[in-house]
Amino acid sequence: MPRLVFSDSDLGRVRFAILPFQETLKAARGLGLPKPPPGLAAWRHASRAGLPAAARPVVTLCSAHTRHLPDFLTPQPANDPMSFEDELHAALDDPSVPVQQDTAAFAGVLETVPVVVHTLLHHPDRGRRTLRHAFTAFHQAVLAADWPRLHAQLAADVAYRARLAAQHGLDAMLATLCPPHVRWEYPHLGFDGPSAPDFALGGRGLVLVPSMFLTDGVHRQLNDRQQPMLFYPARTAGAFWRDTGGRGWPDGRLAGAIGERRAAVLRALADRPGCGTTDLATALGVTPATASTHVANLRRAGLVVTTRVARTARHELTPLGRHLLDAHIG
Structure with a gap:
């Protein structure tokens, strides 16, 4: 089990973020994986029917590997709430981001390199333009109408965990974050995944990001240029998908x-x-x-x-x- 190593200063820099663009990535992954993540089968069936052709590169990219994406697609979250457009801009429009380097690292863990990844490697500007169009099309077709309901679930998760930390301490919050996929025993936060050396947070803390579409485990974003991030299933995701089957009130109203x-x-x-x-x-x-x-x-x-x-x-x-x-x- 891979482990994050906390120092005392890291504990003071744990924070939460709700990230609509990252939910778009997780939704595209859930739509494209050969086997649907738990609870998402009905949602996949409903969403695939209305998926425009322009959105397909996003589904291909996000489901090319079950755990990994190019790092540039997960930019550092701001302290203030970010919209889908804010995150999309941070991911695709910053010229300082090493798109080719991140894409090459991602391609190295793939058995087959899809066309969208090949384009990012050899024609990064064209690849980013393609992704901007594809992400926008996917978000509008699949997530935008239901975002108020999804955001409400994510906000409830963050509010619950903030209350838990305030009433019982950060230990209690981390210990109940996502059993059985996450285990906390100071100074280590272990999580499901292939074996890897311990990763020291190094005083940067950790951003915890709940997801309604990541129902089969946790994902992490660990590199040297931004605050480490851990994505985990929101505590109400199972009940939400059982209730709605992916078919909510019209237009999310x-x-x-x-x-x-x-x-x-x-x-x-x-x-x-x-x-x-x-x-x-x-x-x-x-x-x-x-x-x-x-x-x-x-x-x-x-x-x-x-x-x-x-x-x-x-x-x-x-x-x-x-x-x-x-x-x-x-």
Whole structure:
């Protein structure tokens, strides 16, 4: 199991990031792998039907290897939130980024070098233009409409882990990051992957990035020019894909999700974060089956997340759910 080695100063530089362009990479990987990652089969079937030809180079590139991508596609995340366009610009438009060097290293781990990689190696400017067009087409066709729901799940994951670290310490947060794929025992954070020498963070800390499409393990981005990064499955990804099968509300909007009864569910969960289905039903004066149906609809809209503790389902609002409650329902 590869391991990251923390110093005390690294522990003070652990942070989270939500990165829409990186989710695009993970989605393209999930769409192109021969075998779908857990939970993504229905989403793949729905997404492939509407995939434009212009987006196919992205799928080919991102699924050429199960764990690796050229490093230039994962730029250093800023401290402020980044849009898809911000990340795309940082990845493809910075002339100082060693595109050919990174692509050559990537090609070295491939059994077969696809055309898009060959173009990046020998005609990097043309290759970047092709990728810019392909990534934009892929994002618009596959992710853009559903991004509000996906972002709500990712934000809920970050908020949960931030609360855990604040209440119980960074040790507790790292120890529960992504079992069984990640193991924490100070000063080592081990993760699934081929054997490799320990990687010392060297005072740079670590960026933790949740993903809704990386459901089969963790990925890492480790090089000498940026802060190390670890991508891990968001804690609600399994339930999210079971609920929606990749087919959410039209255009990712909240249409159909909110009525007076569901607004009451949001109010109840705001007052009782983490409550179970039976307790929620009692508070609302409905049957547990009715409460479960309402929660499922709100979960599909990205307003509620559900996790299991032993055999009990625990429900809480996402940041989007809290915002909707504060701004429109009260």
